Amino acid sequence: MELTEINTLLEKLSNAHGISSRESEIAKIIRAEIADYVDEIRTDKMGNLIAVKKGGDFKIMLAAHMDEIGMMVQFVDDHGFIRFVAVGGWYNPVMVGQRVILHGEKGEVYGVLGNKPPHVMTEEDKKKPIDMADLFIDVGAKSPEEVEALGITVGTSVTMDRQYTRLAGTTVTGKAMDNRAGCAMLIGALKEMKTSHTIYAVFTVQEEVGLKGAKTSSFTLDPDVAIATDVTIPGDSPGVERRKAPVYMGKGPVIGMASASGRGHLADPRIVDWLVKTGKKFNIPCQIEVGDGGNTDASAINFERGGIPSVPMSVPARYIHSPVEVIDLKDLEAAIHLLAKAVETKPKF
Numbered sequence: 001m002e003l004t005e006i007n008t009l010l011e012k013l014s015n016a017h018g019i020s021s022r023e024s025e026i027a028k029i030i031r032a033e034i035a036d037y038v039d040e041i042r043t044d045k046m047g048n049l050i051a052v053k054k055g056g057d058f059k060i061m062l063a064a065h066m067d068e069i070g071m072m073v074q075f076v077d078d079h080g081f082i083r084f085v086a087v088g089g090w091y092n093p094v095m096v097g098q099r100v101i102l103h104g105e106k107g108e109v110y111g112v113l114g115n116k117p118p119h120v121m122t123e124e125d126k127k128k129p130i131d132m133a134d135l136f137i138d139v140g141a142k143s144p145e146e147v148e149a150l151g152i153t154v155g156t157s158v159t160m161d162r163q164y165t166r167l168a169g170t171t172v173t174g175k176a177m178d179n180r181a182g183c184a185m186l187i188g189a190l191k192e193m194k195t196s197h198t199i200y201a202v203f204t205v206q207e208e209v210g211l212k213g214a215k216t217s218s219f220t221l222d223p224d225v226a227i228a229t230d231v232t233i234p235g236d237s238p239g240v241e242r243r244k245a246p247v248y249m250g251k252g253p254v255i256g257m258a259s260a261s262g263r264g265h266l267a268d269p270r271i272v273d274w275l276v277k278t279g280k281k282f283n284i285p286c287q288i289e290v291g292d293g294g295n296t297d298a299s300a301i302n303f304e305r306g307g308i309p310s311v312p313m314s315v316p317a318r319y320i321h322s323p324v325e326v327i328d329l330k331d332l333e334a335a336i337h338l339l340a341k342a343v344e345t346k347p348k349f
Contacts, residue, residue, distance in 0.1 A: 001188040001336055003170065003329050009033065009187060010172065010332070011164040013180035017103060019070030019087045020206045022157045023047060026066040030183060030203050037190045038201065046205055048217045051190065053199040058346050061200045061223035061308075062339070063214050063297045064186040065207030065230070068176035069321055071137075071158035073102070076148075080141035082111070084158060088208035092130040094322045099161040100137060106151030110161060111139040160323040170329040171249070177317050177325035179207065181332055182229035185253075185315065188336035195343045207297055214297035218304045225271060225347060226310040227339065228298035231327070232256065232289060234316035244292060249316040250328045252285030253335035256298070256312035259291045265299040268309040274347035275313065275338065284338045289314075309347070313339065 001009075018026040027049045031041055038051040049066070069088030076082050082102075095113050102109040115135050118126065137158065141147045164174035174180075183203060190201055200221050204213030218226060232254050235245030247254045255275050259265050272288070279286040298310040315335050318326040 001191060001333070003333055006184060006188060006329055006332055006336070007172065010180060010184045010329070011174070013183055014164040014174035014176055017101065017159040018067055019072070019157045019159060020067040020209045021047070022103070023066040023205050026183070027203065030066070030187060033187050034190050034201070044217060044220065046213050046216045048205055048213045049203040050217060050221070051201040053190070053193075053195070053201070055196050055198040058197045059200060059221070059223040060197050060343055060346070061202060061218060061221055061226040061301065062186050062189070063202045063204050063217070063226060063228045063301065064182040065179045065204045065213065065297055066183060067205055067208050068159065068178070068180075069208050070160070071100070073152060073154055073156040073158065075154070076144040078144065080139070080143050080147050082137035082139065082147065082152070084137060086132060087157075089321055090132070091321060092132050092135070095132070095135060096130060098323060100158050101161045102137070102139065102152050103157045103159070104151030105153065109139055109150050109152060111137045114138045162323040167326065171326055172329060173324050173326045175323045175325065177327050178231045178320045181231050181315050181317060181327050185229040185332060185335045185339060189339035189343075192336060192340035193343050197343060197346060199343060204297055211295065211297055211300035215300040215304065218301040218308055222305050223308060226298065226301045226308055228296045228301065228310065228312045229335070229339070230296045230312055230314045231317035231320060231325070232291070232294070232314035233320060234318060237318050247287045247289050247316055249318065250330060251287055252331055253338055254287045254289045254314045254316060256289050256291065256296070256314060259294050259299070259312075264295050265302060265312070267298070267311040270347045270349060271309050271311045274345070275311065275342055278342040278345065279338055282337065282341050284334050284341070286334070286338060
């Protein structure tokens with residue numbers, strides 16, 4: 001795919017909405033994008049979108065999670081202010097003052113995330129960490145009845161109101177780059193790849209709340225090897241210690257060798273070698289990451305069926321789990337090419 005095509009695809013995916021367990025809008029977009037490039041598409045009981053390119057006996061699973069972090073309506077108080085629970089991992093200060101979209105029964109409703117104004121805080125209040133329990137959503141309603149009339153009920157999903165935007169050069173910003181960038185990587189690779197192997201392209205659900213879709217789908221499919229496409233933290237912005245995030249934006253996709261300080265995922269070195277050699281053969285830049293935090297779908301897949309060799313392949317993304325995540329389209333372009341070329345061969349087991 002060319003950069004202009006990648007940009008158009010990523011914009012469509014980033015601007016769409018789908019928190020964990022509510023991924024149907026994303027699945028519909030993906031299904032339309034890949035229909036002409038696969039032999040079969042189905043949705044399993046969990047909601048995972050599974051596309052199959054039929055081939056030989058060697059089976060490669062490529063997984064990209066569709067869900068984004070968000071919120072869910074829990075309670076409406078007597079004055080029409082909406083309390084919520086987080087769906088996925090938020091850093092609370094990022095949420096203050098954001099505009100949100102509530103996906104109600106009658107369509108989208110806009111609101112703002114509010115909390116006590118600093119003008120009425122005590123000095124002790126200002127020193128306290130922001131507690132999510134103190135945040136609320138204001139949709140302009142004055143009572144629970146007005147909120148209900150808008151189509152908002154307990155369980156309504158909530159996402160950030162942000163639009164995808166180009167920055168300088170080939171960098172872009174938007175919500176849910178984690179993991180719509182991974183979805184775009186997998187879609188692009190499906191369009192480019194020429195392989196004799198059987199490919200299971202799985203767009204998974206509920207990754208942000210426990211890697212659940214990857215776990216169920218990999219058990220069912222029982223692949224020989226798996227690659228999870230995702231994002232990772234680069235160490236090239238202020239405040240990030242490069243020792244803990246030793247990769248850069250603009251230097252290509254990242255192959256995750258280890259994560260989560262010894263208790264997380266350890267990639268099979270034969271798969272890492274397979275991807276690195278593919279990059280060298282086709283002059284595609286890539287980076288190796290040994291990190292100490294975070295897991296991907298590869299972690300869950302690795303524990304299924306007696307152990308499925310798996311590896312995460314990511315694009316660097318700044319400010320992840322915020323509404324303003326930033327990636328470089330050149331990294332995504334390189335990742336698409338690397339993934340497409342890798343599946344032409346297979347690791348040496």
